[in-house]
Amino acid sequence: MQRHLISAADLTRDDAVLILDTAEEMARVADRPIKKLPTLRGRTVVNLFFEDSTRTRISFEAAEKRLSADVINFTAKGSSVSKGESLKDTAQTLEAMGVDAVVIRHGASGAPYRLATSGWIDAAVINAGDGTHQHPTQALLDAFTMRRRLVGRDAGIGHDLSGKRITIVGDILHSRVARSNVDLLHTLGAEVTLVAPPTLVPVGVESWPCEISYDLDSTLSKSDAVMMLRVQRERMNAAFFPTEREYSRRYGLDGDRMAKMPEHAIVMHPGPMVRGMEITAEVADSDRCTVVEQVANGVSIRMAVLYLLLGGNEPAVTHTRTEEK
Amino acid sequence: MDTEHDKQQYEADARPVLEAPDIARVLTRIAHEIVERAKGADDVVLLGIPTRGVFLARRLADKLEEITARKIPVGSLDITMYRDDLRMHPPRALARTEIPGDGIDGRLVVLVDDVLFSGRTIRAALDALNDIGRPRAVQLAVLVDRGHRELPIRADYVGKNLPTSLRETVKVQLAEEDGRDTVLLGAKRTSPDAQQ
Numbered sequence: 329m330q331r332h333l334i335s336a337a338d339l340t341r342d343d344a345v346l347i348l349d350t351a352e353e354m355a356r357v358a359d360r361p362i363k364k365l366p367t368l369r370g371r372t373v374v375n376l377f378f379e380d381s382t383r384t385r386i387s388f389e390a391a392e393k394r395l396s397a398d399v400i401n402f403t404a405k406g407s408s409v410s411k412g413e414s415l416k417d418t419a420q421t422l423e424a425m426g427v428d429a430v431v432i433r434h435g436a437s438g439a440p441y442r443l444a445t446s447g448w449i450d451a452a453v454i455n456a457g458d459g460t461h462q463h464p465t466q467a468l469l470d471a472f473t474m475r476r477r478l479v480g481r482d483a484g485i486g487h488d489l490s491g492k493r494i495t496i497v498g499d500i501l502h503s504r505v506a507r508s509n510v511d512l513l514h515t516l517g518a519e520v521t522l523v524a525p526p527t528l529v530p531v532g533v534e535s536w537p538c539e540i541s542y543d544l545d546s547t548l549s550k551s552d553a554v555m556m557l558r559v560q561r562e563r564m565n566a567a568f569f570p571t572e573r574e575y576s577r578r579y580g581l582d583g584d585r586m587a588k589m590p591e592h593a594i595v596m597h598p599g600p601m602v603r604g605m606e607i608t609a610e611v612a613d614s615d616r617c618t619v620v621e622q623v624a625n626g627v628s629i630r631m632a633v634l635y636l637l638l639g640g641n642e643p644a645v646t647h648t649r650t651e652e653k
Numbered sequence: 654m655d656t657e658h659d660k661q662q663y664e665a666d667a668r669p670v671l672e673a674p675d676i677a678r679v680l681t682r683i684a685h686e687i688v689e690r691a692k693g694a695d696d697v698v699l700l701g702i703p704t705r706g707v708f709l710a711r712r713l714a715d716k717l718e719e720i721t722a723r724k725i726p727v728g729s730l731d732i733t734m735y736r737d738d739l740r741m742h743p744p745r746a747l748a749r750t751e752i753p754g755d756g757i758d759g760r761l762v763v764l765v766d767d768v769l770f771s772g773r774t775i776r777a778a779l780d781a782l783n784d785i786g787r788p789r790a791v792q793l794a795v796l797v798d799r800g801h802r803e804l805p806i807r808a809d810y811v812g813k814n815l816p817t818s819l820r821e822t823v824k825v826q827l828a829e830e831d832g833r834d835t836v837l838l839g840a841k842r843t844s845p846d847a848q849q
Binding site for chain 1: 786
C-alpha cells in the first residue's frame with residue numbers, strides 16, 4: 329500500500345488518471361464564493377522546505393488551506409537546521425507534534441524517500457522536489473494542463489494522453505521536472521522527446537522511456553506541447569555551453585520557432601522563466617503559453633493528491649508498480 | 654465491487670416495488686406539488702445529488718418546464734467532501750458539482766435524491782450548499798423514503814414511502830445509468846458493505 333508520493337514513476341496509469349479527474353473537480357472550487365472544503369479538518373500538514381521555493385510552497389499551502397488542513401510552514405533558513413540539526417531529528421520533532429503529512433522539498437536527491445521509509449515518522453510524505461531526482465506534483469500538474477488543452481476539460485475525464493507528442497527542451501541534466509515528466513507522460517501513453525545540448529543530457533538517459541534529439545527545429549513541427557526548462561545555474565559547477573547567447577540561439581524558443589509548431593500546440597514552462605534565455609517575451613506572453621494556467625492547475629492537483637492520500641482511512645492511490653509484479 | 658454474477662443474482666432475488674410507468678407518474682406528481690407549493694416555481698433551482706439524483710432532477714426539470722412553460726435551472730451537488738464518514742473509508746472518487754449560471758442566492762433550492770435513508774447525505778448536502786450561496790429556502794424531493802432516519806431530516810416531496818427493515822436493501826435503477834427504470838427491494842447479503 330502506498331501512503332506516500334515520492335516519485336512519478338510509482339504511479340500506475342489508473343492512479344494518475346484518478347488524480348487528474350479528482351483535480352478537475354477540485355478546480356471548480358476555485359470558482360466558488362467560498363473556496364474551502366471541510367475535507368481535511370483537524371489534520372495537520374507540515375511544509376518542510378530545505379530549499380528555496382515560492383511557487384511550490386505557496387501552491388501547497390493554498391491547497392492545504394482550501395481543504396481546511398492545519399498548516400505549519402518550516403523553512404530551513406532561520407530554523408534549527410541552520411544550527412546543525414539532522415533530518416532525522418527534525419522528523420522526530422515533527423512526529424512528536426502529531427503531524428499527519430509532511431510535504432518535503434530538499435536539495436538532496438532521495439531525502440523524501442529516506443523520510444518515508446526510515447520509520448522515523450508515521451506521517452504521509454509528499455515529495456515537493458528533491459535535488460535532481462523527482463518533482464511528482466509538477467509532472468501531474470503539467471499532465472493536467474496538457475489534458476485540458478489538448479483533449480478538453482470535460483472530454484478528458486477518464487482519459488490519458490495516448491498518442492500526444494511532448495517535447496521537453498533545455499537543462500535535462502539538472503531537471504527533476506524533466507525526470508518526473510518523462511516517467512508520468514510515458515505512463516499516460518504520451519511520446520516524449522528530450523531536446524538539449526549533449527552536455528546537458530544525463531548519463532544513462534538511453535534507459536529512459538523517451539527519444540533524445542539535439543536539434544530543436546526538426547522536432548517542433550511534430551509536437552503537441554513544448555515544455556521549456558530553465559537553465560539551472562545554481563546547480564551548475566562547470567561550463568556546459570560556451571555562452572548564454574549561443575544556448576539561447578540554438579535551444580531558446582522565440583516567435584519564429586513557435587510559428588513552426590502545429591496550430592493547436594502549446595508552450596509550457598514550469599517556472600521561474602528567464603526571459604531572453606530559454607524563452608522570449610513574445611512567446612511567454614502569447615496565448616499559447618500556459619505558464620499562468622500551470623500555476624492555477626498546481627493548486628487543484630495538490631488538493632487532489634492531498635485528498636486522495638489523506639482524505640480517508642487509507643489512501644486511494646494504492647497500487648505501486650512494484651506490487652503489481 | 655460487485656461481480657456481474659452477484660448483480661444478476663441480486664436482481665433475480667429482489668422484488669420490484671416501482672416500475673418505469675410508476676416512476677414517471679410519481680415524478681409528474683412531485684413536479685405538480687412543487688409548482689403548487691412554490692406558487693408557480695418562479696425561483697426554483699433543482700440540484701440533484703450524484704449519481705441518480707442528478708438524472709431524477711433533470712427529469713423533474715423537464716416535467717416542470719412542461720407545466721410552467723419556463724426554463725427551470727438544474728444542476729448537481731456532489732457531497733463527497735462533506736460526508737461525515739470520510740475517515741472510515743478510502744477516499745471516494747468525486748462527482749461533478751454543477752451550479753446553474755445564476756447561482757442559488759435568494760432562490761428556492763430543491764435537492765433531489767433517489768433514496769432517503771439515514772439523512773446523513775442530506776446533512777452533507779446542506780453543508781455543501783452553505784459554501785455555495787444562501788438560498789431563500791431549501792426543500793428535499795426523493796423518489797423513495799425508506800425510513801430509519803439518524804438525523805432530524807424529512808423530505809418535502811416523497812415519491813413512495815417504503816417501510817423497510819435494516820436487513821433489506823433498496824436499489825434505484827434509472828435508464829440513464831442502468832438501462833432501465835425500476836426500484837428494487839432486496840435482502841441484504843451477508844457482507845456488511847453490500848449496502849452503501
